[in-house]
Amino acid sequence: MQKRDDKKREAIIAAAVKQFSSRPFHEVLLDEIAAAAKVGKGTVYIYFSSKEDLYDTIVLETFDQLLAELRRLADGKANAWSVLSEMVRHLMRWAYRNPHFYRMIMQSVSDRVKPSLVRKRKDLGDVFGIVLRRGIEEGDFEDSQPLLTAQYIPACVRASVLYGPVKLEVDEAVEHLLSFLESRLRKGQQL
Amino acid sequence: MQKRDDKKREAIIAAAVKQFSSRPFHEVLLDEIAAAAKVGKGTVYIYFSSKEDLYDTIVLETFDQLLAELRRLADGKANAWSVLSEMVRHLMRWAYRNPHFYRMIMQSVSDRVKPSLVRKRKDLGDVFGIVLRRGIEEGDFEDSQPLLTAQYIPACVRASVLYGPVKLEVDEAVEHLLSFLESRLRKGQQL
Amino acid sequence: MQKRDDKKREAIIAAAVKQFSSRPFHEVLLDEIAAAAKVGKGTVYIYFSSKEDLYDTIVLETFDQLLAELRRLADGKANAWSVLSEMVRHLMRWAYRNPHFYRMIMQSVSDRVKPSLVRKRKDLGDVFGIVLRRGIEEGDFEDSQPLLTAQYIPACVRASVLYGPVKLEVDEAVEHLLSFLESRLRKGQQL
């Protein structure tokens, strides 16, 4: 008897991510996912209850994992700017390393207007908001709308990945975005 | 007689925009559009050759109109920062005034991965790039990646509309985004 | 524009009855029904919301019509035996004239265990119970379990249609069943 195999689940997720990130939900065929994962179509239904469940599971799991990593960084003891830098670097690297995943989770919001997904996207911004606020409290940052600035960050990362210059290196992208944030947030400091 | 036709065409477009902006392409039913526009389903096919044509026509027409307006502003003789400010203000106000249109054209990229639409989205960024470059050439701005910065702008407008604080006024949003850009771009000047 | 056509609805029902009466629900393909009715598959869904709805609608409509006819007869002023005879004759003739319908509604009970259908089948027996009780009250019939006897009647009609001698004429079947009932019910009278 074969054992329930997490490798198979991962293969399905990997195949699905590739499909979902390059085409909208309704254009992705389960046949294709199964074929790409080299499993039977029925196998997909052993691990996920529906195509929608497969999609949501991927987005939510991925989002949650990414959020957890960012939250861990956000809890760092270093000064706000160092922490923020690390977080931006982490997010950008993650996005460059997992372009499929990133496209998928970032477009999941517009692609399918699920409240749970919109909330997640907001959470992604808000995790940066935490650090921005701390920086302000500590007199390190200056910003009248930290929650709005926080939302800019994933938005700019998205713009970098999707529309940025083709040959842009990830670390260049990080530095560029950080320079914007620094200028804006640490106005006073710079003088 | 032209009037009559145009009224129907506009009614269809208005109904379609509302639908397309809140659900992905494939979840929007032609039945719903026709019903919302208060025309028969067949009538839609008199004005548009297909659902896809309806969608693309809206996005392209809207994009083109918005781009034309921004290009006109971009050609202004005033200094780069003034021009950029006007453009940001214009885009943000347009987005706040036409949230459905804006959602639709901004998600059209992920919703349907058509090269022509991705190109339009890039064009939207690039129109800001023109002014950024001029500002750099004139020694007014400082930026190693103006084309990347240019892409930030529609991305941040999108973030404001979709995830910004609920009660944020449009002009506050404009000021905030401008301050974000100014701090970095005009570093030298500020001193 | 074509008009919604009751002829089409009837064609679908006729085709469906033929299929449903000769094979169990799950073996009947919607493709076959549509093909037999000479309509597109989608057309079936204009008139019925699902295969199940199509099935239930047929059984319930048919049952209700047959029940209404029998109830009308049951309300007759003639003596109980005359009324009962007419009802048996009506049911048997109906069954012989509509063997497909009769098979379908009689097997609907076992085919799909829907409470609403089981109830209808009981109602079919009960309509005979009304007359049996009247006959008893009027001293014409003698029976300790009229509701049970009432259920025998559709059961025997079913047995006639499904398992009776092949060349049995409908009126012979009626006479035979009536004699079966009369001997017992009118024991006293016969002396």
Next chain:
Amino acid sequence: MQKRDDKKREAIIAAAVKQFSSRPFHEVLLDEIAAAAKVGKGTVYIYFSSKEDLYDTIVLETFDQLLAELRRLADGKANAWSVLSEMVRHLMRWAYRNPHFYRMIMQSVSDRVKPSLVRKRKDLGDVFGIVLRRGIEEGDFEDSQPLLTAQYIPACVRASVLYGPVKLEVDEAVEHLLSFLESRLRKGQQL
């Protein structure tokens, strides 16, 4: 070792009967049967070659056993009426004792239109026909269509079990049906 096998086979049959008697063939899942029998799904295929074989085996084995019992009774030396009474009593008691089995074999005819099963159902009626004919030959019974009357018997038993008054005792049901048969068959005798 035989014991062990047979226990499993019986468990599967018992579980299957319960399922098949309450839902049509195609709605019963092999998963459910296996689960109810507390064996693996594959195990079912060790004892039966297919779901269809499982179903047919049950119906045929059960029918054959019941038929054999009734045939043995039919061969009795007592007078036709006594024999018939015993047979009716036997069938009714069997039906009340094995409502699941009885439902299943009686609906097997409509559930799956297999000639072999329709034949069995006819055989069930015919075994009563044997005795009816003997009674007629012996001048004890009077009936122009004994084969039809014979088919009434299982039909009425079915009606009793499925639609009879809820609190009806089995022996009351027997007496009731017998009183109908007696009145009809022994018209002359009663005077």
Next chain:
DNA sequence: TATGAATGAGCATTCATTCAT
């Protein structure tokens, strides 16, 4: 021009059967 009934290609999902363990 305007309509909406009709169409059928297209796709998610189910479930009997197989087979590696």
Next chain:
DNA sequence: CATGAATGAATGCTCATTCAT
């Protein structure tokens, strides 16, 4: 023998598009 994970053929239903009126 026993298992249950894996399979994919089979099928109900959807919805963009057509076309008779």
